[in-house]
Amino acid sequence: MAELSAVELEVLRHALAGVADEMGVALRRSAYSPNIKERVDCSAAVFDRNAQMVAQAEHIPVHLGSMPGSVEAALEAFGELAPGTQVCVNDPYMGGTHLPDLTIVRAVGDDDGQLLGYVANRAHHADVGGAAPGSMPASATEIAMEGVRIPPVVVADSEGEREDVLRLIAANSRTPWERRGDLRAQFAANHVGATRLRELADRLGREQLHEAMQAVCNYSDRRVRTAVEDIPDGTYEHRDQLEIGDGVTIAATVTVDGDEVHIDFAGSDDQIRVNLNAVYAVTLSSSMFVFRMLTDPDAPPNAGCYRSLRVTAPERSVVNAAFPAPTAAGNVETSQRIVDVLLGAFAQALPDRVPAASQGTMNNLLIGAAEPSFSYYETLGGGEGGTPTRPGMSGVHTAMTNTQNTPAEAMELDYPLRVWRYELRRDSGGAGKHPGGDGLVREIEALTDCMLTLQTERRERAPWGLGGGGDGAPGRNLVIRADGSTEQLGSKGTWELRAGDRVRIETPGGGGWGEADRS
């Protein structure tokens, strides 16, 4: 009997969400990496004793589907976890996403030692080793070049934290001390979660807590299924390509049947020797993002939201990569393309609900040097696709990320760089009844010799319009040399910059929605 009254349901939904929220706040407050503190590239979740996710603090969509995978991987590795035991994992092939994302799972028990459930949190660490600072080297052809890979390992048990294991993890980073700080923050967050979960069990009783968890998931399931029923039954296909070589294809078939949806990525290309491979968890997260957006965005985020969704992908493909494929950018770029492919498919079912394609990239930009030593990394917003109800936003992060920019006044204080232009890229959004948003122009002068690395997409294939709307303008990457000459750069790669050279990144505009009025 896992049903609650309308009142209990709402009260317990708040209580469980509060546990995840407090974990997220504890993590952000005590972390050291700017990725966690400022960019909020982290998440926290609560699971029942069967490893079913019952609440999640939602900060960044790309973690949606991968948190449950981490708990499953921990349980698969160790069978059952004794209360108090904590397991760390970042292995992308075993519940991770890309190597910098470290997840710590903790089993929570009551005073009698009975398992109540699990709490887990994930944080993007600034460096986990590998061939380049930041652990996302553009040149990686296999995962060993991207940093330390951690299969599920026990990092704390009833005796306390395992110093030896923590030292091993930290020692594989360029900034071991910082790793210790971030790991400490992750332990702190799990401690808060475990304490709150025990308080709830004390108040309700262990079995009642378990039933409440089931009821809250069932509630989300009901809400989402109600929304799925409004999507016309049928099979919808779409495909799009990543800009690597002659193009790497991602294909999806979406089947809607009553209150269930099946997404199958059959037809997608094999995994590649470039770091744009998405592991299954990333593909699942991208699918969940689109599903949540188009069904019930406000349903309490838990396993129930996705019971009506099934996602399959061919093994060893670019959307379900296996060892030894490199995966660092699958998280940041391929995830965006998967979203586009799914929106394209759903648009056939829901022409009056689905927006046109957004910029479809995070425009990863990295400038650094060994002497003077600095490393500037950021992702740039662009145009959002026009939606059936409004124009797209300009100069924003879309789909799988939502991190903030670095102010010019902060950047020039910290790095030998000067920002000369940071404006909207006028008229880059696709035309339409509801036009696409404009991309951005970011023009940065190097004040010292340094290296530029770019991981960008949508430089050739434009973000598409929908329902008669025009395409957005593809992005452009340029270098304006100190002598005034201009070179166009490819979408991905590493280049040398001399003092006085300027990099100019023009990010893609969003596609337009609907035909523009002719007047």
Add this chain to the structure above:
Amino acid sequence: MSEQARAGVDVGGTFTDVVVLAEGQRPRAIKTPTTVDNQAVGVETGVDEGHDGDLALVAHGTTTATNAVLERKVARTVLVTTDGFADVLEIARQDRPALYDLTVTRPAPLVPRDLVVTVDERTGPDGEAVRELTDDEIDRVCDAVAGLEPESVAVSLLFAYADDTHERRLCEALADRIGVPVTRSSALLAEFREFERGSTCALNAAVEPVMRRYLSNLAERLPDPVITVMTSGGGTAGIEFAARAPVHSLLSGPAAGVVAAGAIARSAGFDDAIAFDMGGTSSDVCLIRDGQPDVSTSSEIDGLPFRTPAVGVHTVGAGGGSIAYVDAGGALRVGPESAGAQPGPACYGKGGDRPTVTDAHAALGHLDPERQLGGGLQLDIDAARRVLADLPDDTDGAHGVLRVVRATMVRALRKVSTERGVDPSTLALIAYGGAGPMHASALARELGCAAVVIPPAPGVLSALGLLLASPRYEASRTVMADSDADLSDAWAELEKAAGEELERQGVASDVTLTRIADARYAGQSHELRLEVGDGDDIADLLHEAHTAAYGYAMTGEDVKVVTLRAVAEGRPALEEPPADWEQGEPAEARSREIGVEGETVQARVVSRAGLSPGDRIEGPALVEQRDTTTLLAPGDVSEVDDANNLVVRFDG
């Protein structure tokens, strides 16, 4: 200050509240309808009603600036900024407001792109001129701005906080050429981060003419008393400053109540507390430490950020008028939709046909059935029961509605306590606003607070807070220095600026100065606010504060001093909240059947006016007073303390 009469006047959405303190008289509270088109009319009415002699001081809280922004009824404003950064307000921080909800979009920038003028100039991070600003360029910009026929101008150039030479020259030329107010970013907020400084500057420019018009009208209506205006940060400012820098009072609405809640907490013997103000459509909560409200320098209004100090209030969309319904998944939800003042709750008999929180209280007997609602209307308890009966059986009717709204509130209270590492068992819950005292005891029990404190006059706490707030001004400047750098010149300059500004406002006496440094470890990008005493080492202070906030310090790391602040503060008009309010005639003690926690019990009904220090009331009971009712559950024991607060203490 001599013992002349002083008034606190707080303008709310429905009522303008006035508290008058006159020599030899008990404090008086007056409520008069707010005059929406020009709040000054209602203020004058309220002040006249409250006092017939000379007034020395009117301490004023107004939502004129707030409403102007919310309704976008602001001045036609031109933004002048550095070439290459024309879209600084629209790009903002490049994040979107909602992750999954496609219907949510960003607010339009306060200054549209066609009212932005860019300037060929550039200052660098060390204050050096990277591109000189020429006289020809100044002429060109003045022409361009004049051609746009602005009512107000905002000037925010890149790195002007590091060196304001270009901004000053440009602003002087603009002021000479165009007869409209000019807001200079480096004068308003000499801090880094171009979007936040630009947004603060544009907000100020856009409301300046509106606020100036309002305040000069008010000064004409009240020519005699000194007028001070509440700021968002819980201080007061002189009327000329409030007209020139209205961005400082954008969020003054909740500030006064929170200041008073801090003073009330102290009067009841608590240093740390949560202010809990529950109104008709929403509730505000704010953490109080050492009697002082939490102050943030990062706030926003309707999606538009500003960086002047503001009390750290957390708002949730749940209040007395919040509507209860069952959603598609079968859960009972309450709010954020509200019945508002029109039609209002069903029990007000003005056509409301959906159940609200107030209806739940009416149906459970918490509200006096004889109560007059004004306009000859009487509480319609049958109507409340009728609309609640429309909810499905498993919602448990009125009890269910109250449990759900409590769950929402508890989550809000946790946000300002446990999520900040503060143990609720050390806190008192200071409840006010029309509905706060009705929910306080249940909330405090659930959160595990030490006590609930209901002030003697909870309905006019904001107006009282205006008199308890100190004149205050904070001068700041981003210095971006190492912690061992010699900052004495910068401190001296800031203290002089802060002290002079407060002196110029003419509202402060016995001015004290406090030094605050925003510092962080090298490589981090969010700062901690540190109070710096004589001889304090900023690095040590950071280690200490970092440990308190996050559980550890990084003693091996370099410490960056980002921004220095000097706070000048004068004496408040009133040092302590008064205890001896005029409460009217007490009604006779009665008893009534009410519903509490799913049970039906016989509750005592007592009149607050009849209570004096030392009196004890045991729950179940209702303590009624003019504009609010306190509900005491079975087992609650309340006592009136020496300051006339009604205090409920909880063990353990």
